[in-house]
Amino acid sequence: xxxxxxxxxxxxxxxxxxxxxxxxxxxxxxxxxxxxxxxxxxxxxxxxxxxxxxxxxxxxxxxxxxxxxxxxxxxxxxxxxxxxxxxxxxxxxxxxxxxxxxxxxxxxxxxxxxxxxxxxxxxxxxxxxxxxxxxxxxxxxxxxxxxxxxxxxxxxxxxxxxxxxxxxxxxxxxxxxxxxxxxxxxxxxxxxxxxxxxxxxxxxxxxxxxxxxxxxxxxxxxxxxxxxxxxxxxxxxxxxxxxxxxxxxxxxxxxxxxxxxxxxxxxxxxxxxxxxxxxxxxxxxxxxxxxxxxxxxxxxxxxxxxxxxxxxxxxxxxxxxxxxxxxxxxxxxxxxxxxxxxxxxxxxxxxxxxxxxxxxxxxxxxxxxxxxxxxxxxxxxxxxxxxxxxxxxxxxxxxxxxxxxxxxxxxxxxxxxxxxxxxxxxxxxxxxxxxxxxxxxxxxxxxxxxxxxxxxxxxxxxxxxxxxxxxxxxxxxxxxxxxxxxxxxxxxxxxxxxxxxxxxxxxxxxxxxxxxxxxxxxxxxxxxxxxxxxxxxxxxxxxxxxxxxxxxxxxxxxxxxxxxxxxxxxxxxxxxxxxxxxxxxxxxxxxxxxxxxxxxxxxxxxxxxxxxxxxxxxxxxxxxxxxxxxxxxxxxxxxxxxxxxxxxxxxxxxxxxxxxxxxxxxxxxxxxxxxxxxxxxxxxxxxxxxxxxxxxxxxxxxxxxxxxxxxxxxxxxxxxxxxxxxxxxxxx
Ligand SMILES: NC(=O)C1=CN([C@@H]2O[C@H](COP(=O)(O)OP(=O)(O)OC[C@H]3O[C@@H](n4cnc5c(N)ncnc54)[C@H](OP(=O)(O)O)[C@@H]3O)[C@@H](O)[C@H]2O)C=CC1
Ligand SMILES: O=C(O)CCC(=O)C(=O)O
Ligand SMILES: [Mg+2]
Numbered sequence: 001x002x003x004x005x006x007x008x009x010x011x012x013x014x015x016x017x018x019x020x021x022x023x024x025x026x027x028x029x030x031x032x033x034x035x036x037x038x039x040x041x042x043x044x045x046x047x048x049x050x051x052x053x054x055x056x057x058x059x060x061x062x063x064x065x066x067x068x069x070x071x072x073x074x075x076x077x078x079x080x081x082x083x084x085x086x087x088x089x090x091x092x093x094x095x096x097x098x099x100x101x102x103x104x105x106x107x108x109x110x111x112x113x114x115x116x117x118x119x120x121x122x123x124x125x126x127x128x129x130x131x132x133x134x135x136x137x138x139x140x141x142x143x144x145x146x147x148x149x150x151x152x153x154x155x156x157x158x159x160x161x162x163x164x165x166x167x168x169x170x171x172x173x174x175x176x177x178x179x180x181x182x183x184x185x186x187x188x189x190x191x192x193x194x195x196x197x198x199x200x201x202x203x204x205x206x207x208x209x210x211x212x213x214x215x216x217x218x219x220x221x222x223x224x225x226x227x228x229x230x231x232x233x234x235x236x237x238x239x240x241x242x243x244x245x246x247x248x249x250x251x252x253x254x255x256x257x258x259x260x261x262x263x264x265x266x267x268x269x270x271x272x273x274x275x276x277x278x279x280x281x282x283x284x285x286x287x288x289x290x291x292x293x294x295x296x297x298x299x300x301x302x303x304x305x306x307x308x309x310x311x312x313x314x315x316x317x318x319x320x321x322x323x324x325x326x327x328x329x330x331x332x333x334x335x336x337x338x339x340x341x342x343x344x345x346x347x348x349x350x351x352x353x354x355x356x357x358x359x360x361x362x363x364x365x366x367x368x369x370x371x372x373x374x375x376x377x378x379x380x381x382x383x384x385x386x387x388x389x390x391x392x393x394x395x396x397x398x399x400x401x402x403x404x405x406x407x408x409x410x411x412x413x414x415x416x417x418x419x420x421x422x423x424x425x426x427x428x429x430x431x432x433x434x435x436x437x438x439x440x441x442x443x444x445x446x447x448x449x450x451x452x453x454x455x456x457x458x459x460x461x462x463x464x465x466x467x468x469x470x471x472x473x474x475x476x477x478x479x480x481x482x483x484x485x486x487x488x489x490x491x492x493x494x495x496x497x498x499x500x501x502x503x504x505x506x507x508x509x510x511x512x513x514x515x516x517x518x519x520x521x522x523x524x525x526x527x528x529x530x531x532x533x534x535x536x537x538x539x540x541x542x543x544x545x546x547x548x549x550x551x552x553x554x555x556x557x558x559x560x561x562x563x564x565x566x567x568x569x570x571x572x573x574x575x576x577x578x579x580x581x582x583x584x585x586x587x588x589x590x591x592x593x594x595x596x597x598x599x600x601x602x603x604x605x606x607x608x609x610x611x612x613x614x615x616x617x618x619x620x621x622x623x624x625x626x627x628x629x630x631x632x633x634x635x636x637x638x639x640x641x642x643x644x645x646x647x648x649x650x651x652x653x654x655x656x657x658x659x660x661x662x663x664x665x666x667x668x669x670x671x672x673x674x675x676x677x678x679x680x681x682x683x684x685x686x687x688x689x690x691x692x693x694x695x696x697x698x699x700x701x702x703x704x705x706x707x708x709x710x711x712x713x714x715x716x717x718x719x720x721x722x723x724x725x726x727x728x729x730x731x732x
Pocket of ligand 3: 542
């Protein structure tokens with residue numbers, strides 16, 4: 001690794017995008033080096049992050065640099081130009097699997113302490129908790145988010161509509177949310193004044209008067225919007241019971257949370273669903289399974305593992321589940337339910353999948369059925385409820401004529417709920433939680449009961465102002481937009497105090513609408529063929545940039561996802577979705593990778609363009625333009641990956657990408673040296689088409705062994721992902 005910041009950093013990640021990297025990055029590096037552009041990798045994979053925690057326990061050659069920390073510093077500088085692929089945000093079961101795999105490969109790292117007792121265990125647990133859940137994105141996202149589809153991608157989707165289920169007016173699919181006492185209802189918010197700026201702490205006073213400091217050392221700048229709220233555990237449990245009791249025949253029960261990003265609150269909420277769902281079983285065997293180490297937050301999958309071989313417990317669990325409504329399944333063939341692992345059903349991807357299918361989920365019998373979708377908290381549930389209402393009234397979306405919905409999201413500097421994990425607490429007993437400022441003010445105060453989940457979130461002034469400015473710019477470019485803010489919600493009301501004067505000063509008439517109303521507005525306008533910009537907070541950024549693209553384009557993987565870093569650098573994310581574990585399964589079983597790298601192509605083009613602007617590298621602009629040409633050609637010639645063995649897959653799509661990229665460079669006239677360099681490359685790629693495609697397909701249909709999941713063998717993975725000797729030698 002050199003000391004000089006490379007021109008472009010490409011990330012090493014997990015699962016499907018990591019497999020794709022093995023094939024695509026050699027092509028990128030080779031093309032970039034012809035333009036004297038340096039491309040280096042940094043490892044932000046789950047395995048890499050785990051290993052970086054324990055240098056002392058590893059041998060010299062096992063030790064790894066803490067690349068995430070390094071990138072975290074880099075994104076605060078103008079030099080940053082990072083292409084960031086999706087990585088695993090690990091739930092506890094994913095984390096323990098990764099640890100076990102690394103241990104089996106000879107890395108002497110400790111087990112994950114499920115219930116840490118000693119100081120040593122607590123220290124290990126604290127370390128592991130730093131890589132748990134969404135531990136990467138909040139570190140790198142030092143800017144607000146601008147996600148949209150490239151024009152060519154949208155045009156392609158209109159001309160080649162993807163498959164979608166039909167909606168009918170009598171569909172029983174619906175969203176169910178709490179009637180109150182949730183985060184939405186209990187929220188308080190304030191903007192920090194000059195007199196209040198400075199340190200703060202969060203103090204819990206138990207009913208008997210005992211005080212404990214939940215969090216010290218907080219610091220707020222003037223203008224920061226600080227929220228506090230809680231969700232009542234008792235109200236949540238009674239909501240879950242009511243929803244289970246009111247299930248109609250033939251409807252599946254489901255719950256949709258974000259246990260990865262909301263890594264403290266949502267696994268607990270998930271645990272309540274688990275423990276209510278199997279309450280008969282726990283009434284009988286609660287102590288036994290607790291002694292076996294079971295915690296409901298870990299899910300039914302963990303319970304099944306722990307009771308394996310105990311015939312009585314197994315039979316009773318089966319009976320308890322049989323007495324409950326049918327569940328929405330993650331994998332009905334394998335019996336994996338919605339309640340097996342908290343991170344298997346992630347709301348941003350799962351709700352659009354239900355909606356795209358026409359309001360259906362898959363039940364234990366492998367058959368499609370209407371579904372009750374429990375989204376307990378009301379802050380954002382309304383957007384899905386209103387979307388479902390809209391489709392029940394209007395039928396499925398006409399993809400061939402609808403407009404493009406893009407998003408500007410307030411994301412920088414751990415904005416809003418997605419930055420709240422260090423200030424989220426499950427209360428041990430009844431009492432009062434207060435945010436106490438160093439000047440003596442009690443900023444917020446809540447009376448809570450045992451088990452309630454209390455949290456505080458912040459949004460800083462500079463990111464808010466930047467977000468409004470970007471929102472206005474995108475409105476100017478597109479023509480239709482709305483700020484998704486609810487004047488009746490405490491936090492949003494504080495943001496509106498920033499937005500209204502800014503709009504007035506800029507002379508812009510952009511409506512401000514509550515999320516439900518803005519959802520309806522966006523569907524209605526986009527269905528008329530208009531392009532619409534949603535200007536939203538961080539959670540809605542996440543939800544909307546899956547919801548609209550999945551319906552419009554078939555997948556959010558095709559989105560262009562730009563993070564303009566606050567200090568001048570660029571972070572280019574690929575797509576808007578995740579790391580597609582199902583795609584890895586297919587590769588392992590039949591050596592076909594259906595991952596589409598379109599998001600990577602879009603990010604790559606933007607990264608080159610940014611390099612051209614920021615460092616004056618004119619050759620980067622030529623490469624960037626050629627990437628765009630190649631992407632359009634790839635779409636028009638239908639060379640994107642498809643789902644089945646024998647069809648185009650990720651690897652063959654990379655061959656076509658390389659070829660079109662080289663052809664574009666060979667035919668441009670801006671840079672003669674690049675033209676001369678790429679003419680023979682294009683020629684060879686074309687002349688060897690049949691050989692290369694045959695080599696890429698030679699092993700399809702057979703299993704593929706990468707020797708590992710979280711840390712696969714690099715040489716074996718590379719061999720699987722680069723099976724064409726002819727292509728490899730042309731790429732060089
Ligand atoms: N930015 C990030 O780093 C993000 C990371 N994640 C992480 O990703 C993992 C999986 O999350 P999950 O909620 O299942 O969502 P995913 O987005 O990974 O997967 C949902 C489905 O979307 C489709 N899909 C996604 N990307 C592509 C692509 N490039 N090409 C083709 N199809 C694609 C696939 O559909 P099909 O199976 O039908 O082909 C896939 O099964 C989790 O560990 C999560 O934490 C999640 C979101 C963002
Ligand atoms: O970081 C994560 O866990 C998920 C991020 C995500 O879903 C998004 O940014 O769209
Ligand atoms: Mg998302």
